[in-house]
Amino acid sequence: MNRNxxxxxxxxxITIGYNILEGIISVAWGIEDETLSLLGFGIDSFVEVMSGIGLLHMLLRIKNNNGxxxxxxxxxxxxxxxxxxxxxSAGLVVGSMINTYAGHKPETTVVGIIISVISIITMSVLIYYKMKIGKALQSEAIIADANCTKTCLYLSIIxxxxxxxxxxxxxxxIDSIGAIAIAWFSYKEGKEAFxxxxxNLICSCGH
Structure with missing residues (x-):
């Protein structure tokens, strides 16, 4: 197989594995610390796994010269x-409205800080190498996937x-505002997926 x-x-x-691990940790701590933004971020990671599987299937086709x-x-x-x-997206919007109405506050958001910093670093590295490999293989699909990973980087920053x-x-x-922002990007990702x-191109992202 070609090295690239x-x-x-x-x-x-790495993208699929990272999303699974990140999703498990984020959802678990999001529930534990009652922070909606971290919970939404974790669920988003699980949704991305399906997109990553689609990309993996696409790479197999490209390798076999099927376009x-x-x-x-x-x-x-x-x-x-x-x-x-x-x-x-819908769940986060409803959850944010309920939390705002009830005046809910998370126990702590320290875990969210740690996970987001790790994710920002990971996404930056993935973007760099996906773009490099996409150009080397002259694959518009891989380059598109690298660009989509930027959305995951934005989610980590949020x-x-x-x-x-x-x-x-x-x-x-502030936690509810963060959840609403994640909901907005999730909506955009959903629209883009459809x-x-x-x-002709598939997009996936790892946070």
Whole structure:
């Protein structure tokens, strides 16, 4: 197998594995510390796993010289991913409204700070290498995936801002604002997933 393709597969495996681990930790601590932004961030990671599986399937096709036009499996994965993002977005909006009305405050958001910093570093490295490999293989699909990873980087920055903001001020509404921002990006990711299901490129992201 071409060395660049081996690297592309490795990056995809890392993306999927990282999303699973990040999702488990974020959801567990999000529930434990009652922080909606961290919980939403974790669920988003799980949704991204399906997108990552679709990308892995696409890489196998590209390696076998079958072109970059998405097939039925990838389009189905994108639709499931899109639906997941829409559901997450709606849940975060409702949760934020309930928390704001009830004046809810997280126990702590320290874990959110730690996870977001690790995610920012990880996403930055993945973006760099995905872009490098995409250009080396002249693959528009891999380059598109690298660009989509930037959205995951933005989500990590939002989580960091919301988590640090709460720790510094103790204002519970900051966590809800962070959750709303994550909901907005999740909605955009969902819309993009459905659009790509109709097109030729697949996008996935790891936070």
């Amino acid at each position: 393709y081996k690297t592309a597969f490795l990056l995809t495996y 970059e036009t998405s097939d039925k499996f990838e389009r189905t994965a994108l639709r499931i991913t899109g639906a997941g993002f829409y559901i997450l 989580l960091l801002a919301a988590s640090a903001g709460y720790e510094l001020t103790g204002i519970g509404g 659009e790509k299901a109709k097109g």
